[in-house]
Amino acid sequence: MTSVRTRVFNRLSMTSNFYTSENTRLLILAVCLGLATGIAIWVFRTAIDFFHEIFIEGLQHELSQTLIGSGAAIFSLALAGLLVGWLMNRFVGEERHHGVAGIMESVALIGGRLPYQRMPFKALASSISLGAGASVGPEDPSVQIGANLGSMIGQKTHLSEEQVKLLVAAGAASAIAAAFKAPIAGVFFALEVILYGSFSSAAVGVVVLSAVISSAFTQAIEPHPEMGPFAHTLSSPLEIPLFVPLGILLGPIASLFIRWVYFQHDWWHHHIHLPRPLRTALAGVLVGMVAIFLPEIMGTGRETMNEVLSGEAKFALTLLLILGTAKLLMTGVSIAGGFVGGIFAPSLFVGTMLGGAYGLVMDRIIGGGSHVTPPEVYAVAGMAGMMAGVVRSPITAIMLVFELTNDYRLILPIMLTTVICVLIAERIEPSGMYILGLRRKGIHLQEGRDIDLMQGVKVGDAMLKPAPSISEKASLVELRDTLRKLRTFSMCVVDDDGSLSGIVTLSDLQRAYDNTHGEKSLTVGDICTRNPITVTPDDVLWTAIRCMSVNDVGRLPVVEPGTHKLVGFIGRHGVMRAYNIAIARKLEDQHTAERLRLKTLTGAHTYEYYLTTNAPANGKRIQEIQWPTESVVASVQRGGRLIVPHGSTQLLTGDKLTLVADPLVENELAYLLEGRTLPPH
Template sequence: MSTEAQGLPIIDRFALAPSTLRALVRRSEVWLAVLGCVAGMCAGVLVVWMSLITQWLHEVLFGISSSQRLSAVDSLPTSWFMFMPTLGGLLLVAVTSVHRRYRTGSPVDPIEANALRGGKMSFVDSAYIAVQTMISNGFGASVGLEAGYTQIGASAASKLGEAFRLRRNDLRILVGCGAAGAIGAAFNAPLAGAFYAFELIIGTYTLASLAPIGLASICGVVTAQLLLPPGHMVEMATSLASSVDLGRTAIVNLVVLGLISAGAGIVIMRGVTGVESLFKASRIPSWLRPALGGLAIGGLAMLTPRILASGHGAITIILQDNLPELQAILFLLVLKAIAAAISLGSGFRGGLFFASLFLGALLGKAYTALLVLIAPELAPDPQIAAVIAMTGLAVAIVGGPLTMTLLALEMTNNLPLTIGVLCTAVVSSLTVRRTFGYSFATWRFHLRGEAIRSALDIGWMFDLTVRRLMRHDVRTVPDSMPVAQFRQEFPLGSTQRVVAVDGEGRYSGIVLVADAHSETLAGADEASAAAKPIASILRYKDAALLPWMNIKEAAQRFDETESEALAVIDGNTTRKVVGLLTEAHTLRRYTEELEKARRNLAGDT
């Protein structure tokens, strides 16, 4: 056994790749791209596996055929099927209780992992999220599978990267590879998968990440096509024969659709958290909430099964050329939004990716139907409006304007339409950023108290703590020591500052050697000044650092106290001195890390 593996736990020793392979991947971008391909293929396999299991659950639980989609059926055969989401809620609670019994802490999603943890994820916790998502969707809850796809795909890639001991930035890229392969495989859209990773999982685009991310997305798509039967592929493609006229009326429609999509996205995101707050305020036991939410979803499904699951079958129907009545469109739009809010707010696991596409298509059709009634000459093509609003609402909720624009391009193969989609996506994204400030994922982080606005790496800042930066060899003196004795022990030039403690060893303040050697102290003559204790000349008595502070908090404390150095104490109660940290060293390390982060963003090697 190699020396480097001897100190590792047994489970990790077997997880390590051979040292020769690890060296190749760490040295060459080409081999990192190869590893990205492997991550993309793994994600594709996992997506196929999850898709087939949930479709099988739909067939068994709701009595549909293998060629049908749950949300495409016209009605449920019997009223007993309305209780399936309730059973799913109870099963979800059972799975959750088993997980909490053996695992501690909350699972980390790819965005949080890349922002705070350098790309490190738990595969066991991610598999648990995937199982929760399959139960939720499989039993009819109005949630999509995409959150589970990206979770398990990114986690598999993370574990692959840890086996090769990748550097922090390379591991973050590989997590993006797993997510890109998953989204590419789910939608048969390699461009959308790649930019999903760039915009949402990594937080930036660099030349260094282009090859592994792009290849991972392509490998995910190819793997899914080889393994998934044609009848189970996600098909949303539309045959748009007409082009988008970018005249004055069309531009107005694009902007209005962008603003409406942004407003609807904010309402839906707040609606989910509102339902969650209502459940908490109702004092209903947490184990009962998914069952009650499932019962409400089952009741809505008796009105229309279109609201069940993610809506793959229903969106295919909605994107057809025909224009339903405005009342029917609004009815389905409201019911689907309510069902999605109840599903997530009551505790079902899933995401709003596909729900936002479905709701956006309904929103576009509703917009066209309304204009047909009040100003027919201004009404856009209903199919074009559906695709444009679908993208606008997805951008508002999920984020990623380029991701959704490229998804529309790969769905429709219509480049002129993509130009209009991009216009609406920009308006929607800008409006949400200025008025709300969050996507659905970052909004949930905000509610949990996490300061995450994107997947940009800020974890280094939290990892770089005062404990790691401080000097441990700190000499202390009692604050009762006379100034004369202090001058003898610390002549000018020996050091700049000394930490003083009281009789019980608690921090008292800092003595500047130059202050102790000044001719007079507070107007006293030399003899009386030398007889005074150093407690009379202490500085920064109430200012100190704590070991667990991060480097940003330390820099802020230096600014507040206007000090060049501060003592580090072990807590506010004991106040024992454990180290000393200077502002110069803090700012130097802060600058070095910022420069490293800048090089990573720029793709410099």
């Protein structure tokens, strides 16, 4: 009978004609992914048009003929908000990895393994949001569609972690390529944002191929560019310096845009205590109230941007400023309120309006005429500058504007505006929209490198409970006795409800005795340190580590968010325990993925055993054991550490062994490693 080793190599040889290499397989999957993403984005856009017909062309138009009149936008957006909120609440729920920032987090922390089962419901909610006119963009859900498809293909085909991450990035690139008919921008978005600068030449090939296939499918169905084509030209190279003030003006506004979105998110989270459907409906009412007077802010605003960029409709300076401001404000309300969408299209809209307004000012200062650069050119530069300032992906922004407008003749002013805007925005708000979202969760990406494992562990996973505590009404004698009994140098101080009041240490007690000579009327509340630094169970452990480091403390109280009730504490020992948890999780994920890949490629069975005390193999070296011919020891795990097995590796009680074996020898392996009785022959 042929050994397992021989069978494995034979099977690999048989499949090598099709899978010439891992890269070839990946490229084939990239083609499939690009085509699948192109089809999915086409369905998504069709759904948006469908709901646009229902809510705006149908419901809103019909209601405008009734007593509701101009309030029809309020009613239709409120109804859409109810439906979106119900869908998200019922089928999606709270998400750990949400939006583009969530995809970045997934790629950095868990190898790009996204919960793709929820994606159809999120896409449906987004198509309703956009179709009804919420002030959001289609690119965020589009990117999620492509990334989730890439993650699904990677997981279903049992690819390695790095390959799954690559397909997630390729899916995101394909989505941008299909959504905006901009394959080059899609590629740079994947490399700049999703992979965050961590990629190889092989990665570029996979991403490019997927984006090209997706874009080709979309172009075949809808050959016209998203905007334009336009015929803009710069009247004179001497006018290029005029784009510097535009970048300087857009920088603070881009930073304001970022902060406004997160301010709205926090405000709605802490002050609007309504069920999710009612909260989103309320956001719809607010957007609808503004849309009564400014219908241009509804949806992506593509038609209005086209009018400004083409110069077909002459907008007044005041109107452009009002439209840009209203769009910025309502985008924050829409996203915070629960509508599903992104910030690409809104940032492009705001940049177009403000750039056009700046162009009108320049036109008046210099004096209009055929020899002066028209305001539309400044609007194009404003698009790229604002998006780059918000997302912090300047190359993506430049290429996206070129591909959207189908106009490559304005590269110098667009690049100048974009670079200046990003530089100014970074001085005011160092993080872009997506990176700030991660940092608010305590996750700090390092460009070009993998993220720290500790950022994937919550404080709740590592905290110890209950925390040593004492009532703020306790006497100093009670504090002294409790510290001595628990053999600790510090304790949490709580009130009658169990909420944290402060921290008291042995030094505080000693100081109190020295200064008051043991005044009996003093209580623990009188000498403790009030308003200590705290963390919550949902905080990422990196946040706690940073707080301990910055403030030079060895432990932090853990409290419930909102109520401030003490639930535990996190110290250096907890951090070390969490580090071991993170390593074990990482190893387990990698080990499982590789095991599944082996089974897929060779048809071999894998078995896992925990070595018991009474097992014949316990305490022996691998080379000393009489293994069945049809078996191979693949790995040994000991205390969360992965050991590559050699003949000299000694097996100890509790070791977790993974073997590739024929099912016929399973009983023999169980006898060797677990001490089970062999069945009679």
